[in-house]
Amino acid sequence: MQKAYEFDFVYDTQAAFRLLLEALSNPGRIVELGPLARKLGGAYAMPLTVAAVLLDNEVSFAVCGSPALAEKITELTLAKTAAVSKADYIFVTENADWQEAVQTAKCGTLRDPHKSATVILCTADLQAGKLQRISGPGIKAVQEIIMCPELQAALGKRDEQEYEYPLGLDFFVLDQRGCLMGIPRKTRIESR
Known part of the structure; x- marks a missing residue:
C-alpha cells in the first residue's frame, strides 16, 4: 500500500501540536513547523498541517481567499465548512481580506469564551515588518518582536x-518559510 503523504497522522500530528502549543504559550516566539509541513507537500502545506492538528468532524472552518484550500482541508480532516461568522477556525490566505475574518469572527460569550474563533493568518514572511512591542499573559513585562x-x-x-x-x-501566523507564531487573545500591541 502506498501512502498519499509522508506525514504520519499520529506522530507528526502530535509533534505539530506541541509546536502550536509552544507558540501560543510563548507569544511572539517563532517555532519551525516547516519540516513537518513539508511531509504533506504542496502549496498549502503549512495551513494543512495546522488543520490536521486542530480540525476534525466536530468543528467548522472557513477559508478566506482560496476555495482550493477549503477543499483540501475538508478532504484531510472531514471538518465542515461554515460562514466566517460561524466558523471555529478561520484560515486567511495571503492577499485575502483578513479584515472580514477579524471583524465578523465569533468571539465567544461570557458563559462560553472557548467558543471563540481561532484565526490562522498566512503570510509570505512573518518577520518582514516593523519592530513592535507586545504585552500580555505569557510575556514578562513587554517583549519586542518583528511583526x-x-x-x-x-x-x-x-x-x-x-x-x-x-x-x-x-x-x-504561518509563513512560506515554515515559521509559526502564536498570538493569544489577550496579547496586545503596546504603543512605542
Missing part, C-alpha cells in the same frame, strides 16, 4: 473591537 504588516493590522482591528475579558480571538 508582519498583516498581523499588525489584524491585531489592531481585533483590539478596536474591545472584547471583554476573557473573550477575543487567538491567532496563528
